[in-house]
Amino acid sequence: MADDVYEAIFTKLLSLEIAPGGRITVDGLVRELEVSHTPIREALGRLEGEGLVVKTHLVGYSAAPQITRRRFDELYELRLLLEPDGARRAARRVNEARMRKLRERTEQMRKLNSSRGRSSYARFARLDSEFHDQIMEIAGNELIRDQLAHLHTHFHIFRLMYHARVTEEALAEHDSLLESLSSGDAPGAERAMRSHIERSRQRLLEAFA
Ligand SMILES: [Zn+2]
Numbered sequence: 001m002a003d004d005v006y007e008a009i010f011t012k013l014l015s016l017e018i019a020p021g022g023r024i025t026v027d028g029l030v031r032e033l034e035v036s037h038t039p040i041r042e043a044l045g046r047l048e049g050e051g052l053v054v055k056t057h058l059v060g061y062s063a064a065p066q067i068t069r070r071r072f073d074e075l076y077e078l079r080l081l082l083e084p085d086g087a088r089r090a091a092r093r094v095n096e097a098r099m100r101k102l103r104e105r106t107e108q109m110r111k112l113n114s115s116r117g118r119s120s121y122a123r124f125a126r127l128d129s130e131f132h133d134q135i136m137e138i139a140g141n142e143l144i145r146d147q148l149a150h151l152h153t154h155f156h157i158f159r160l161m162y163h164a165r166v167t168e169e170a171l172a173e174h175d176s177l178l179e180s181l182s183s184g185d186a187p188g189a190e191r192a193m194r195s196h197i198e199r200s201r202q203r204l205l206e207a208f209a
Contacts, residue, residue, distance in 0.1 A: 002039045002042050002043065005033055005035055005039040005040060005043045006039075006042075006043040006046055006047070007119075007122075009029065009043050009044070009047060010047065010122055010126075011118055011119045011121075011122040011123075012118075013047065013052050013053070013063055013122075013159065014118075014122035014158055014159050014162075015118035015119075015121050015122055015162045016159065016162050017118060019063065020064065020065050020066040020159070021063060021066070022062060022063045023060070023061075023062050024044070024053065024061040024063060026041065026044070026060070026061070048061075050152045051064055051152050051155070051156065052064050052155055052156075052159070066159070066160065066207075067156045067160070071156075072160075072208070075153050075157070076197065076201045078151075079148070079197050080194065080197055080198070082136075082147075082148060083135075083136070083193050083194075084190045084191075084193045084194040084197070085190065086135055086136045086141070086144065086193070087135055087139070087177065087180075087189040087190050088187065088189055088193075089138075089139040089140060089141075089186075090136075090138040090139045090181060090189065091180060091181050091184055091185055091188070091189035091190075092184065093138050094138050094181050094182070094184070098134075098138050099181065099182050101134060102131065102134055102178060103178065105130060105131045105134065106131065106171070106175070106178060108127055109124055109127045109128065109131070109167070109171060109174070110171055112127070113167045113171060116164065118162075121158070121162060121166075121167065122158075124158075124167045125154050125155060126154075126155075128158070128170065129152070129153075129154035129155065131174065132148070132154070133148070133149055135177075135181075135193075136148060157200070157204055160204050160207035161204060161207045166203055166204070169199065170196070170200065173195065173196040173200075174196070176192045176195075177189060177192040177193055177196060179192075180192050
């Protein structure tokens, strides 16, 4: 049940049903989700750790403010430094079992994309985050993988805009990345990852327009 409560609040935050900076009252969530205070406080604590919720002394909980344009640029700059190189290494280290896992995740994302809705969007953000993490795991540098994971980049990026195009285009880009990985084409995988991140940046830049 704790996980369900967490997922419900995560969905509200990712799909902007709770606006960035918006107040979150524990009592309000207790009534709405019809659960006790404990799982709600647990979920909010976990979301605080992921940077999606802020707890202020004497005020209580609120949704984290939207990332700034500067932070957005910094996140993408960092991703472009680390992830294309990670994809290149992953292409040299990938095996059948790992490819199967990546394909499974891609299929889950494809199904979610066609069902639409707020909870699908939030689930898609999580799966995308896991997909990129899997590639960094295959790449084999745990320190780099940890750095990216701690930033929870995908949650902050997906929260900039609640739009179907964000998920649709990403699927095609993931497919070409998988193709390069599965044929062991290291330069191809590097290019595909770079292009995916650059296009993602372009799509979400609109949020600042
Ligand atoms: Zn992606």
